[in-house]
Amino acid sequence: MASAVSPAVHHHPTASDIRLVIAASSAGTIFEWYDFFIYGTLASLIGAAFVPSDNELARQLTVWAGFAVGFGFRPLGAVLFGYLGDKLGRKYTFLVTVTLMGIATAGVGLVPSVKTIGLAAPAIVILLRIMQGLALGGEYGGATIFVSEHCPPSKRVRGGLATRIGDPGPYGRILVRGEHGHDIVDELAPAPGEVVLDKPGKGSFYATDLELMLRNGGIQSLIVTGVTTEVCVHTTVREANDRGFECLVLSDCCGSYFPEFHEVALRMISAQGGIFGWVGSSSDLLAALPIGARA
16 A cells, blocks of 8 residues: 655744844854853952962963953864764753853852961862853854854755855855965965955845945946856955946956856946946056056
């Protein structure tokens, strides 16, 4: 007898679900960092209560060494709770890290002073700092993953690429701040005083201060270069055009994975007499510049 099999139902997070996830993750992160840094704020009081030294400098250095211990255990916390999150779920480990941080912070306030229990006092405080470091490392990374896991599926699979943002690549994790591959090419490194913008979207104007800086500088004409031609360059030129800027795109200073996309994108920019802007080459631009401006 044939039996009907119900298709798998995939839950797509609603806008309210996403807002709840972001709010919960943000609140947890704020709570964790508050508990972590309150130790540094109360360093002088902690030193007087738990460090057996009459030398103020030695006392403060000891307290700050305890502060550093918490930072040192953050990577271990990220590894430990990241593994538990994969096995047991993000919500469970999220609650564990927040609880662990609360216990450790409250514990510092409950530890008797060095005058009462001797050297056991600083030893217990260091142990609680280790707990705080583990909790913070686990919560901070877990909250980031928890939010990213609620990204709409259509965005996660868009493009069908074998490697995505955050995946390891030949120059570190792809498009992750701090990795070598995220940095500007050495030959194009900005000169001192030049503006560098981090853009969260495809266009350079979205959620950045670029338009404000251009207006304040009285700049109306832009020379646009970069990659990829059909995505970031094209979106930036369209955004600039809508805002009244004039754009010149240098065809030999742009590029794409697909040569045909590059050519079509350039033709779209200059179509109908420059509907979005104009297209030229770097040699044409250099030839038109005054000699003093080429240096």
